[in-house]
Amino acid sequence: MKKGLTTNGFVAVVAATVIAFTSAVASQPVISKNPSIDWKKAEANYIVALSSDNLGIRQSAATYVAEYQLKGAVEPLIQLLKTDKAESMRMAAALALVSFDNGTARAALEEAALYDGSDKVSKFCQALLEASPNKFSALE
Secondary structure, three states: OOOOOOHHHHHHHHHHHHHHHHHHHHOOOOHHHOOOOOHHHHHHHHHHHHOOOOHHHHHHHHHHHHHOOOHHHHHHHHHHHHHOOOHHHHHHHHHHHOOOOOHHHHHHHHHHHHHOOOHHHHHHHHHHHHHOOOOOOOOO
């Protein structure tokens, strides 16, 4: 008997995660509706958090960057996807990047799907791309 998820099971889990994540992001208020928050400062703080030594802080920051659609953090997320040692962080960065309608983010996910050193991360990125084929602009 095999241990773990089959490829179809894995893709189903990823698809469900993407749907739940994008639904949650879509249901959030647009950041411009809350004028009391200094979003430039918040974005800067989340970018700093993305470079924390603490994995949990980095993953949490990636989630909030996606939730609040902080476009200035796309490049730091791409760098995490390319270079972070932790598979779970690269997967969190990929999940955050899929929430942006951004050709650069899509290119980074496509690259990770093909070349990430972890089969797990590669398959995750591929599943994200397949689960949301119309999410990204082909060109930015």
